[in-house]
Amino acid sequence: MQLGCIKIVRYMSELGAIMVLAIIGSFFGLIGGIIIIYNKKLRGVLSKYSIPFAAGILVTVALMGILPEAVDMAGESVFSTMLYSFMGAYLFEHLLFSIHHHERGEKGVHFDTAVPLVIVGDTIHNFIDGVAIAATYIASPGLGVITAISTFLHEVPHEVGDFGILLKAGLSNSKVILINLFSACATIFGALIIYYVPQNNMVIGHLLAIAGGLFLYLGATDFLPHIHDVNISKNKAMASLVIGVILMVSILSIIPHAHPNQLIDVPVPPSDVISEMSEDVDVFSPR
Structure with missing residues (x-):
């Protein structure tokens, strides 16, 4: 009975922590979009x-x-998985861009097409964030916290762009917020699915590689190429980039990386040793 209670407490605490981190990574990221509505200076x-x-x-x-x-x-083997994840993200984004490009009219983008593309793309993106948060937390709680923080930080500028497109399409402030709240729920859904996946080192390791490939793609292709597009000097842009790198390196070195759920490979003794042990037990067993 006591063992069962301990298992329930452990089960609830791990699931609760993953849910809290998923909320931090997704719903808190909406701050960037809400700011675009109410605070132009910020x-x-x-x-x-x-x-x-x-x-x-x-x-x-x-x-x-x-x-x-x-x-x-x-x-x-995770290196190849990470590569496939990186290329898959590129192909998916290329497909969305192609659809969007083919729906352009003479005067520019058709926002009737842009709106569903933004919603679908953002929902899938949030789902993947949930997968990343849950997989990293299961591997190491400290890394899960870092992933949630990273998700929040990259969601802020991402939501700024999404909110801008939806507002330009003529949607009201309340509709834009509700749409993005609904999309953010995909993060929790993704985290729940991964939590209930059979947890062994190989599965979690490859899920981490998928998440790593997606994070690398977002950073290297979605954010880095646009550094020189922002309306600040190159030195300030480079300083912001370096600060982000140094901050994460520092946090990664400080937060411990434990493996609470990592499977332990117990060495199995040879068959002759097992037979000898069983004979010894027979000798001392009562007649």
């Missing part, structure tokens, strides 16, 4: 400095946090 600051900062965060977490953890749990 919106300008976010659009200038958050993109290079998020680029540094994402690339560092992918290469120095998630990838080493994946290798530790599933071996070097």
Whole structure:
């Protein structure tokens, strides 16, 4: 009975922690979008400095946090999984861009098409964030916290862009907020699915590699190329990038990486040793 209670407490505490981190990574990220509606001055600051900062965060977490953890749990096979994840993200974004491009009219983008594309793309993106948060937390609670923080930091500039497109399409402030709240729920859904996946080192390791490939893609292709597009000097943009890298390196070195759920490989003794042990037991057993 006592063992059962301990298992229930452990079950609830781990699931609760994953849910809290998923909420931090998704719903808190909506702050960036809400700011674009109610505070134009702060919106300008976010659009200038958050993109290079998020680029540094994402690339560092992918290469120095998630990838080493994946290798530790599933071996070097995760490198190919990370590559496939990176390429899959590129192909998916290319497909969305192609659909969007083919729906352009003479006067520019058809917002009737842009709106569902933004919603679908953002929902899938949030789902993947939930997968990343849950997988990293299961591998190491400390890394899960870092992933949630990284998700929040890159969601802020991402939501600024999404809110801008939806507002330009003519949607009201309340509708834009509700749409993004609904989309953010996909993070929790993704985290729940991964939590109930059979947890062994190989599965979690490859899930980490998928998350790492996606984070690397976001940082290297979605954020880094746009650093020079922001309306600040190159030195300030580079400083924001470097600060993001240094901050994540510091956090990764401070937060411990424990493996609470990592399976322990117990060595099995040879068959002759087992037979000798059983004979010894027979000798001392009561007649």
